[in-house]
Amino acid sequence: MTDAHTAGPFIAAIDQGTTSSRCIVFDRDGRIVSVDQKEHEQIFPKPGWVEHNANEIWTNVQEVVAGAVEKAGITRDDIKAIGITNQRETTVLWDKNTGEPVHNAIVWQDTRTDALCRELGRNVGQDRFRRETGLPLASYFAGPKARWLLDHVDGLKERAEAGDILFGTMDSWVIWNLTGGVDGGRHVTDVTNASRTMLMNLHTMQWDEKIAESIGVPLQILPEIRSSAEVYGEVTGGRLGELLGGIPVASALGDQQAALFGQTCFTEGETKSTYGTGTFMVMNTGSKIINSYAGLLTTVGYKIGDQPTVYALEGSIAVTGSLVQWMRDQMGLISTAAEIETLALSVEDNGGAYFVPAFSGLFAPHWRSDARGVIAGLTRYVTKAHLARAVLEATAWQTREIADAMVKDSGDELVTLKVDGGMTANNLLMQNLADVLDAPVVRPMVAETTCLGAAYAAGLAVGFWSSIDELRANWRRAAEWTPRMDAETRDREYKNWLKAVERTMGWLEDED
Numbered sequence: 001m002t003d004a005h006t007a008g009p010f011i012a013a014i015d016q017g018t019t020s021s022r023c024i025v026f027d028r029d030g031r032i033v034s035v036d037q038k039e040h041e042q043i044f045p046k047p048g049w050v051e052h053n054a055n056e057i058w059t060n061v062q063e064v065v066a067g068a069v070e071k072a073g074i075t076r077d078d079i080k081a082i083g084i085t086n087q088r089e090t091t092v093l094w095d096k097n098t099g100e101p102v103h104n105a106i107v108w109q110d111t112r113t114d115a116l117c118r119e120l121g122r123n124v125g126q127d128r129f130r131r132e133t134g135l136p137l138a139s140y141f142a143g144p145k146a147r148w149l150l151d152h153v154d155g156l157k158e159r160a161e162a163g164d165i166l167f168g169t170m171d172s173w174v175i176w177n178l179t180g181g182v183d184g185g186r187h188v189t190d191v192t193n194a195s196r197t198m199l200m201n202l203h204t205m206q207w208d209e210k211i212a213e214s215i216g217v218p219l220q221i222l223p224e225i226r227s228s229a230e231v232y233g234e235v236t237g238g239r240l241g242e243l244l245g246g247i248p249v250a251s252a253l254g255d256q257q258a259a260l261f262g263q264t265c266f267t268e269g270e271t272k273s274t275y276g277t278g279t280f281m282v283m284n285t286g287s288k289i290i291n292s293y294a295g296l297l298t299t300v301g302y303k304i305g306d307q308p309t310v311y312a313l314e315g316s317i318a319v320t321g322s323l324v325q326w327m328r329d330q331m332g333l334i335s336t337a338a339e340i341e342t343l344a345l346s347v348e349d350n351g352g353a354y355f356v357p358a359f360s361g362l363f364a365p366h367w368r369s370d371a372r373g374v375i376a377g378l379t380r381y382v383t384k385a386h387l388a389r390a391v392l393e394a395t396a397w398q399t400r401e402i403a404d405a406m407v408k409d410s411g412d413e414l415v416t417l418k419v420d421g422g423m424t425a426n427n428l429l430m431q432n433l434a435d436v437l438d439a440p441v442v443r444p445m446v447a448e449t450t451c452l453g454a455a456y457a458a459g460l461a462v463g464f465w466s467s468i469d470e471l472r473a474n475w476r477r478a479a480e481w482t483p484r485m486d487a488e489t490r491d492r493e494y495k496n497w498l499k500a501v502e503r504t505m506g507w508l509e510d511e512d
């Protein structure tokens with residue numbers, strides 16, 4: 001409920017994430033007024049495949065927006081804009097005449113396009129994709145997922161060619177539905193989401209016709225690329241139309257870019273890392289498009305209205321928090337995620353065990369889809385408590401590998417790492433992170449930086465906030481961890497970690 005400290009008006013932000021959708025209402029100081037959240041089903045049709053039901057997601061989005069508005073005790077007149085942030089790369093195709101998805105959405109973690117990516121590498125070459133889109137050929141990205149759907153859903157290519165099919169990452173799907181759906185919904189995406197499709201040229205910020213043709217995605221199904229902060233349309237029709245009709249839909253950013261913005265990393269060199277299902281470290285590189293030679297992604301950080309584009313370097317780690325979930329749900333070694341800390345603290349160290357969770361291959365900086373998970377260094381001495389340590393250390397070491405790559409690519413030392421996300425509740429992990437990075441790690445008061453970033457961008461678009469300097473003043477430190485590990489231990493442990501990483505590679509062979 002609102003109180004004297006949170007007088008309106010407000011901005012609402014929708015975070016359509018991998019495991020849940022949530023809506024948060026923020027006040028002018030960037031403080032949280034209310035939150036509503038709902039999980040959706042994770043569909044695993046085959047090993048390596050992950051799908052979501054896009055209709056379920058849209059239903060949940062409507063519910064959480066209504067829920068957050070109700071919990072805040074506010075009405076349409078109190079809300080100046082709605083912003084969107086979303087899990088990136090997850091791909092849905094739908095019929096623009098009926099609004100029905102043609103298939104479940106294919107989720108970013110899904111590896112079904114591995115073979116297609118290898119084929120594209122052989123026929124077109126890796127370098128061309130990297131040069132034009134900033135991305136290595138990997139099953140992670142949206143373009144090849146769209147091609148898979150066009151190849152595997154009966155009659156879809158013909159319907160796409162006839163102009164009946166629309167492509168979207170989850171921002172496009174949510175915005176199209178929010179702004180009217182079949183009755184004139186806006187088919188748009190923003191530059192950050194477009195930069196994850198492998199179809200956008202980073203230099204022109206438009207769809208790259210030749211790349212789209214080589215992947216096999218017709219241009220007519222693609223949304224219009226817009227900035228991350230501008231009014232795309234108004235809430236119209238349906239359940240939300242009654243409740244919030246007329247409110248501008250005024251921002252869209254991929255969730256990791258939204259977190260960069262919410263952490264107010266507005267200066268070149270500032271870096272954040274978000275610890276959720278996966279982990280994503282993003283560094284603001286200003287107006288520079290830095291080609292990565294060390295295994296990072298070159299991507300768009302944000303673009304506010306007609307201001308110049310801000311670029312970024314990103315290190316993406318597929319499995320971090322989901323490894324803790326796996327210990328809980330598949331192994332039954334803990335009953336809550338938080339218990340991993342208690343279990344890990346019951347021993348002094350990892351007992352010699354190193355756990356490399358290459359469940360979806362290895363993302364940055366290796367980009368090896370043939371890798372699979374290993375636990376190395378096992379002896380009879382190792383207990384489940386040592387494994388709990390190894391699980392947490394896996395997140396820290398994977399971050400270290402990316403931090404090293406960022407230093408190589410950007411030439412900038414990591415001064416401080418701003419962190420957020422569910423895993424930052426784990427003190428042992430955060431201390432370990434500061435130790436292995438040999439740099440301070442800081443967490444802000446508002447840990448919901450993803451929604452906050454989307455709210456900030458929407459608020460800037462409608463003049464609710466006047467400038468990014470006003471936003472910077474809202475960032476306040478809640479916790480800080482400083483390095484305590486001696487260099488000899490750090491170097492020895494890192495060497496062991498890298499040895500374990502090597503052992504994951506080449507597990508899958510070409511025909512697998």
Ligand SMILES: Nc1ncnc2c1ncn2[C@@H]1O[C@H](COP(=O)(O)OP(=O)(O)O)[C@@H](O)[C@H]1O
Pocket residue numbers: 017018019020275276277278320321322323324325337338339340341421422423425426
């Ligand atoms: N105390 C904890 N220690 C370690 N991992 C945790 C802890 N609490 C939550 N997690 C992990 O964090 C993830 C949830 O974080 P969240 O930021 O909500 O993720 P997402 O936005 O990706 O859904 C889960 O994978 C969970 O296993």
Ligand SMILES: O=P(O)(O)OC[C@H](O)CO
Pocket residue numbers: 016017018019086087088089108254255256276277278
């Ligand atoms: O929804 P999250 O927080 O797991 O984020 C997923 C990323 O956007 C994938 O690139």
